[in-house]
Amino acid sequence: MPKRGGFFLVFTRLQTRLWMLVAAGTILMPFISGCGSHYVLLHPAGPVARRELDLTVYAAVTMAVIVAFVIALLILTLIRYRDRPNNPHAYTPEWHDHRLMESLWLIIPAVVLAAVAIPTVKTTYALARLPKGSHPLVIDVTSLDWKWMFEYPDQHIATVNYIEIPTRRPVLFELTANSPMDAFWVPELGGMEYTMSGRVLPLWLEADRQGLFWGRSAQFSGIDFEKMLFHVRAVSTPSFNTWTASIRRSKPAMTLDTYHRLLRFNTVGVGEYSSYPRSAFPSITHGFGLSGGMYPVLSNHPQKN
Amino acid sequence: MAKEPSEQIIWDEERGEPGFGFIRPHFHQEIFPTSQIVGYVLSLALTLTSFLLVIHRTFSASPLLVAILILAVGQAGVQVGIFMHLRESRGPAWQVIPLFLGFFIAGGMIAMSIWIMMFKWGGY
């Protein structure tokens, strides 16, 4: 290749750099704007999500330190030991063993991982229990194809694809399904859990600010799974009480017939019902007494016994 | 088959690796089938013991489970050790390692699956 003049070389480099800058800018733009409100996981609205986020960030940062070290080491190695003429760095083809270094990179990752492991264990056990002395609001969640049904056993009301919860009070979701497996997830309030027919799983979440949060199924369950969306409105306790009262007063009751319509394979909008036929729904407090639906033998389920 | 004398010498003797410890090869060569008969009697005895233990409800449930579990493992030991000639091999009896690894993984698989599927969520 013919050698080019100095000016031209500089120009080419400049040009290259400019192009790289433009490219990098295009790619990085959405990343720079990365803390926008769309990043629901980064904007927790409750203690559960906050603890999960804290731990995620902690783990990410800890891991990033190691990764950064590895990449730096790799780049250094590549610069020093590329096969080029007159490489001043020593070529040691037989060097293949170093006890101290090998034990070092056995021990250091182990220590770092222990640093991640200990808070993991603590938080996992902590999040498995409701805060001491709290009186949770119980909501029984049933995932259907492809909609969410919610029952408030203490308020005697039922809703579809929409719930309201009071702020600063733990909500105990009792999750079950009358459909294939789904996952109940409200990202701003906290992590997900599967809903499975024939089993009731507890999950507690709490909102500490008012707002409207979206939740969706995170587990693929068929053609309209994309539409398994619901909303959670967190309001103050008085407005929550007003809301339940108004539903009890002004909305229709859910009959078994309504429920069987919900069981069909379709999507529906939001629904609110002033009561629901208690014996007909799977819930921990009332046992299983379902007659219709897809699991007719649930009356024998060990959960009841 | 014997085409390569050079191979026959070294290759046949498993590259001079005679095996060590529990993978040292060992062939059963007997004049009278003593071990077979002993194995048969043992296997019958073990089976009948566990059967009778259960039929007569000798212990309460949990010790009984443990007892028949031990008897079953003993039975497997009899079959593997006596009848299957575990350590017969040319060169090191390599099959021993995957076999015991397999036992270990199989046991772990069963025990862990039961544990996981109990769904002991706790705390509520």
Add this chain to the structure above:
Amino acid sequence: MSLPVDPKVIPKPPVPLEFSVKAESIKITGFWMFLVSDMLIFASLFSVFAVFRSRIMAGPTPNQIFHYGSTLLETLLLLTSSFTVGMAIFAMRKSHAQAMMTWLVVTLVLGAGFVATEIHEFITDVQHGITWHVSGFLSGFFVLVGTHGAHVSFGIAWAVTLLFQLSRRGLTPVTTRKLYTFSLYWHFLDIVWVFIFTFVYLFGKIT
């Protein structure tokens, strides 16, 4: 392209016929590996059964469907056949072809007895409406025991082809290797049965 080495000539131990050819002895190692993999199949089925054991639903309980007499009979048949196939290998090692064939035939008869008993039980169950559709427990039970039964049936078919080969070719490194692997297979099925006997039938009796 090889380099000079000291060919350590180790005194050769007396090796039975089935191990005398390197390639055939490798097949025996391969068969062990197959058995390990098959063992994991049964372990998976056992874990399924263990989890499904209590999921009886509206179906019958273990005590209602297990017949301990015939189960014990099956166990004795299979244990005895395990012994007879061991004797066949013993005779093979002694180069007693006739004795070996006899023991093998006895093994097959015992195995056929086992399969017949099991099929009879299954048919009785199905006649009483006890099918794998009824409950999770029955699904686990039928598939675990049925897989074992299918293995035994396959073993019988395999051994019949071996009988033909043995009678045509006599004791050669290849035929003895085949019989040896068959014996491994048979003993392995015996072990699996012992665990089925213990974990399915006897556990069912206890709980």
Add this chain to the structure above:
Amino acid sequence: MSFMAVYLFYLYMIHTLFPENVRQPTELGADVMIIGTGIIIVSVLTRYKKWRWLWSEWLTTVDHKKIGVLYLISALAMLFRGGVDALMLRTNLALPNIQPIGANEYNEVFTTHGTIMIFFMAMPFIFALFNAVVPLMIGARDVAFPRLNAISYWLFAFGALLLNISFVLGGSPNAGWTAYAPFTERAFTPGVGENYYFMSLLIAGIGTTMTGINFLVTIIRMRAPGMTFMRMPLFVWTTLTTSALIIFAFPPLTVALALTLIDRLFQASFFTLGHGGMPMMYVNLFWLFGHPEVYIVVMPAFGIFSEVVATFSGKQLFGYTAMVLSVVAIMLFAYGTWVHHFFTMGAGPSVNVFFGLSTMLIAIPTGVKIFNWIFTMWGGRIRMTVAMLYQIAFIPTFAIGGATGVMFAVVPADYQLHNGYFLIAHFHNVLIGGTLFGLLSGMHYWWPKMFGFSLNERLGKLAFWLFFIGFWITFTPQYMLGFEGMTRRLYTYPLGYGWHMLNVISTLGAFTMGAGFVVLVYDIVWSLFKMPRDATGDPWNGRTLEWALPSPVPEYNFARIPVVTSRDMFWWMKRHHATIADQLKPNDIRELDLPKNSPVPFILGLGFFIFGFGMVFEWWLLAFLGLAIIIGSLIYTGFDYDEHKQVSADEILHIEQSLGRLQG
């Protein structure tokens, strides 16, 4: 003209046999492609009178090198299919609320994308490299069971065929590559699609298990004299551990698939909702296989990188013993971590914590390996070949993938990140950055050994950069989408979430990777015609025994089995000026027994295919026909004692002489 006639006839048949199958435009496109390719292949073979050659040289072969080539071709074809699937997925998600393909087709495409990439791309690619080099590396004539090896290949090939025809006959599986019950039960997926999934994976799984057994025994029993375990190249070590993993891990998969199929076809009650079925057990069994599977596909890549990095740094592998111990440790730990795939199933904090910790534990040996690779380069002379570029790209990529993997082991973090795009980005990061980079690296590295010519380096580098840059453009946005709450398997999304910006970028990246694949194929075709043949057999200045042989390797591999005295044997020989030609003398050469070609593997595979097809459509007669073919070919092999052919010493002498490898 004839093409149109055939196609119309085909459409007529489809509509008669499968009236319920509504033809979508993409399916029609796939039909046209399959039929068209088929006609082209058939006419080319007929035109050049190559049928006999195809049958006797390839379809009936039991030679491990040829089987390796077959695996490689299949894997590349499947990489194409899976890649096209990926582009369709990304196109569908590029902008909010556009749907070039509808919901059902999207579900089918992501299912086949995952299934094909894992089972029908990564696995055969791995086996291609196993077959191509492992017997050469350990100084063996062939694998332990050559005919079984061919059977494995044909089971895989016909399994892959069964899955691939699902798109045009009867409908593809559409429940995700994991096929979680109870969604895969008849009540929710009534079509034949899921039957295809279960049946094809069962068939391919049998083949895979046998490959595992084959290579485990090959390595244990067929090593050359002096090749002790601690002298084996690391790729052989990873083959050993991978084979062991296959033997232990595939049985749970087989059971899970078989039980679901029994549920679907014969109304058992394993994973159904009624009658005490327990779908969670399917998940448990699937991941009992699924987690080891991750290591099955990534460990060979570790082995490849260990060979590549040593060769192109001109330096012995650093910390060989530690590397061996870490692969063994990974193999053992791999069985104790499977629950981290379903922490959110709520098996309880104790279970979750146990498996979270065991998952973190497995990161330690992996970390050891990464440092050892870097220190292999330290003090070497690094040659930037394509194979080495993939290796260098692998280290940071895999480190990041591993780091995000540790985040999933952090149970509370997993509760938020599970089933989101963060997860998608993580496992693509590991599988592309680890497995695919490794396999492509290995392909470039061993290509001259397999085919006798190298791939073009310039084109290879172009393909590499497109892959590498495209990879990061695709998956960095996906990590961020995870934090925006986008969940996996969505076929479309509304504008309001703000996901569109990142999705556009991600799609652009995917197409960049697609361009990389096109360049790669062009590279292969170009090199096939234009690259000079490799005369030395050692184009990279290699270290292990396979480079001591001519390329392509003669059928019998080694005219005389070498005696190994050192790790990196060939390197040692070169340093001590022990050239090949000096060593092999005419009277060293003897007559050899080689495995003879056999039609049984192909016919057995065909039998399984017919059986599987019958089962899928519940055409029992066809299934019985397939079963009869299977049993017939098994009995035939049982009575077939004529497994060997003899190659005379003269013939070998002649070949070696013509290759210039003989003294005197």
